Amino acid sequence: MYYIGVDLGGTSIKVGLITDKGDIINKVSGPTEVEKGAEGIINSITYLVKKVIEEVNIPIELIKAVGVGIPGVSNNHGLVYFASNLFWKNIPLGELLEEKLKLRVFIDNDATVAAVAEFFKGVTRGTNNSIFLTIGTGLGGGLIINKKVYSGSHGIGTEMGHIVIGENFYDCSCGKNGCWETYVSATAMIKYCGKLLKEGNESILNSLINGDTSSLNAKLIFDCAAKGDEVASLAVDRMKKYLAIGLGNLINIFDPEIIAIGGGVSGAGSFLLRNLKDEVGKYIYVKGMNVTEIALAKLGNDAGIIGSGMYAKMKLEE
Amino acid sequence: MYYIGVDLGGTSIKVGLITDKGDIINKVSGPTEVEKGAEGIINSITYLVKKVIEEVNIPIELIKAVGVGIPGVSNNHGLVYFASNLFWKNIPLGELLEEKLKLRVFIDNDATVAAVAEFFKGVTRGTNNSIFLTIGTGLGGGLIINKKVYSGSHGIGTEMGHIVIGENFYDCSCGKNGCWETYVSATAMIKYCGKLLKEGNESILNSLINGDTSSLNAKLIFDCAAKGDEVASLAVDRMKKYLAIGLGNLINIFDPEIIAIGGGVSGAGSFLLRNLKDEVGKYIYVKGMNVTEIALAKLGNDAGIIGSGMYAKMKLEE
Structure with missing residues (x-):
């Protein structure tokens, strides 16, 4: 069939x-x-x-x-x-x-x-409980519970991007403030970097975008952070801090075997994952039980x- | 059997x-x-x-x-x-x-x-997906997914009280800052009320506790709020705001048929539930789909x- x-x-x-x-x-x-x-x-x-x-x-x-x-x-x-x-x-x-x-x-x-x-067919194969996150302009989520897909009682669940995790300096496109995606999406990194540049911080980004913050993109920010640029590094560090907070939240709720990260931002690959699991460990309720694997999604x-x-x-x- | x-x-x-x-x-x-x-x-x-x-x-x-x-x-x-x-x-x-x-x-x-x-035997009977919250000195959670109990892959999930939702003025007993229970538990209400009283705010609470903030309890705060006391009302309003944020988070993730609230704080009953569903509606991603029932737990x-x-x-x- x-x-x-x-x-x-x-x-x-x-x-x-x-x-x-x-x-x-x-x-x-x-x-x-x-x-x-x-x-x-x-x-x-x-x-x-x-x-x-x-x-x-x-x-x-x-x-x-x-x-x-x-x-x-x-x-x-x-x-x-x-x-x-x-x-x-x-x-x-x-x-x-x-x-x-x-x-x-x-x-x-x-x-x-x-x-x-x-x-x-991908990285969560063979597990019972897994979470998939796609991080791009926004943040979307999908859930597998007991080897079955879960979308909620009415089909409107797994909107992980819209978990409120704090108060942010700009509102989410959904109208709320503090949504997780406003801290970790490509949009979030661009907005935060733009804010730092507008505040007058020195950065190699300035020359690369000719002072036009609308030309910023997540890849550029990751690349400049990898080269040690301070503004880009602040943006990446902030993104990873809140990524860890949100991942910790999901682990404290679901305790899954694995969380897979896909989407455009996952293109930062090992740079994104570096120290991420240790950072996530800070937010896990049961100390010493930092057992959820965090991996990049496999399928393109x-x-x-x-x-x-x-x-x-x-x-x-x- | x-x-x-x-x-x-x-x-x-x-x-x-x-x-x-x-x-x-x-x-x-x-x-x-x-x-x-x-x-x-x-x-x-x-x-x-x-x-x-x-x-x-x-x-x-x-x-x-x-x-x-x-x-x-x-x-x-x-x-x-x-x-x-x-x-x-x-x-x-x-x-x-x-x-x-x-x-x-x-x-x-x-x-x-x-x-x-x-x-x-209680209020979530007959539903497929439900969340139970017990709010007392802390906040605990339990999950029923597809009519089965869910505790995670290693048994350490459903720690709803330890979802980080912001930055709070005191740390959680788990060592983190911003855990949901530090905004909505009885302890949270007492700490916030104590803070307002120590800041010199007038309140009928002052005479009721003879200036000893260690005598504060959630019932007293709810009772004084019901009588219109400003400090107590601020504490109850704050608790209900963050209760709504957390409930919104859980609904955006799980989209359950019902969330049942038990524990000592649920003793505030209709006063706790009043306007709560409307407040929760502000945090639901899919506008117009405020369909999760919020009820008091039934079993004692x-x-x-x-x-x-x-x-x-x-x-x-x-």
């Missing part, structure tokens, strides 16, 4: 035909074309799903279900509450796709399906299609 | 013989006598377990397992890392009790077994024995 995984992003739609072990048989993709609206995007998904099946001549009867990872929040019934990049609000994506495809459709957040991908571009396909499998088996 | 529930507290040991539906057939109790040390306490538990069975003439073969709720932290194998009130460190309670009783023994935190009690004194007995049942069936 096979599953279809749909990775719906703000710029592209990737669709994969997946075995029940999470191996990709075929994949196709196309542009999202946000300006076409929900109906246009749903037609594109339908077209790509049919194409990915037809190209390899697999009978539709062998497809058990379709999973869709969305850049937003949906409920258990496939209703997308919002997906900012797509300008969607209250789109019954599950229902509409089921009508068109005549297949069961399961929908969840892109971070949640990436957690599923890591569980089947295919995480979305593998994860959404395997998500559909998990939900069908519930 | 029957289960034994042991509620091991700092002052008393309560033991119940429980049906597989969570009904109490018989219960006995005795003093903890902390000064006797682990061996003495384990002998007392053994004596009480035998007594609770013998008094009702139930053959030992009908007892499936023993659950123990402890005032501390243990791992999946019944090793108690610490239990401050008992002055215990690294006591292999599960192993020692199994030897003496010749029965399977399962051990967890008192808040976790109380969560199980509420799930079988018997929560410990029912919960630990039913905990043993749940673990045996895993």
Whole structure:
């Protein structure tokens, strides 16, 4: 039997035909074309799903279900509450796709399906309880509990980025203050670095961005910190301090075997992980039990299609 | 079949013989006598377990397992890392009790077994995902996920009281700063009220405690706030603000059907719950989805024995 995984992003739609072990048989993709609206995007998904099946001549009867990872929040019934990049609000994506495809459709957040991908084919494989975090412009999370994906009673859980952990100098895009993502995302690092530069601190960053703080990016900040730049180092240290606080919070709640970190910021790799576990240890309630592994996520571009396909499998088996 | 529930507290040991539906057939109790040390306490538990069975003439073969709720932290194998009130460190309670009783023994935190009690006989009954919080001198938590008790991969999870949510004016007893319990526990309210009084604020509390801030307690603060006292109201408002922030955090992570609040502070009842759900709504990521019920826990004194007995049942069936 096979599953279809749909990775719906703000710029592209990737669709994969997946075995029940999470191996990709075929994949196709196309542009999202946000300006076409929900109906246009749903037609594109339908077209790509049919194409990915037809190209390899697999009978539709062998497809058990379709999973869709969305850049937003949906409920258990496939209703997308919002997906900012797509300008969607209250789109019954599950229902509409089921009508068109005549297949069961399961929908969840892109971070949640990436957690599923890591569980089947990546770094959290074989564990019972794991957390996946994707750190980029924001911070998203996915949870595997007792080897099953967990999204909450109504499908709106695992919004790890919006745990309040303090009072911050700027508000989160969600309207609250102190959300974890406002301390550890790429956006957070850029804002904090920008603040230090505007306060007149000397930095090699100044010449690299020609004084234009809108040109800052997380990679540049990590690179300059690695070279010993003080402003960049302050920004990286602050990010890692609050990353450790949030990881400590999650460990004190979940006590998972492993936390996997993916997303753009995870590109800083070993520089990000250096001393991180010791720093996390400061925030763990049960002293001497700093036992949760912290690792970089393993899967790259295919995480979305593998994860959404395997998500559909998990939900069908519930 | 029957289960034994042991509620091991700092002052008393309560033991119940429980049906597989969570009904109490018989219960006995005795003093903890902390000064006797682990061996003495384990002998007392053994004596009480035998007594609770013998008094009702139930053959030992009908007892499936023993659950123990402890005032501390243990791992999946019944090793108690610490239990401050008992002055215990690294006591292999599960192993020692199994030897003496010749029965399977399962051990967890008192808040976790109380969560199980509420799930079988209390306010979270019938739900899939629920959180139980006990707010007293500290803040403890228990989790039910997909109708199963969850304590983490190593048994050290659900330490909700030690989620860092800000920077506070005093450190937590665990050594960290900013733990949720340092904002919302009875201790937190007393410390904050004491601080305001020491800063010279007028309050009816001053005369009630004869200027001795060590006589403050949470009930007095709630009562004075209900009468309109400004200092007491500030302390209650602060507590409720941070209670809402923490509840919002838990909802953004777990999206449970219900959160039940027990413990001494829950004695403030409707005064505690008043406007709380609206306040929590401010911190929920998915706007308009303020759908988690917040309720007072239903079970009183018997929560410990029912919960630990039913905990043993749940673990045996895993």
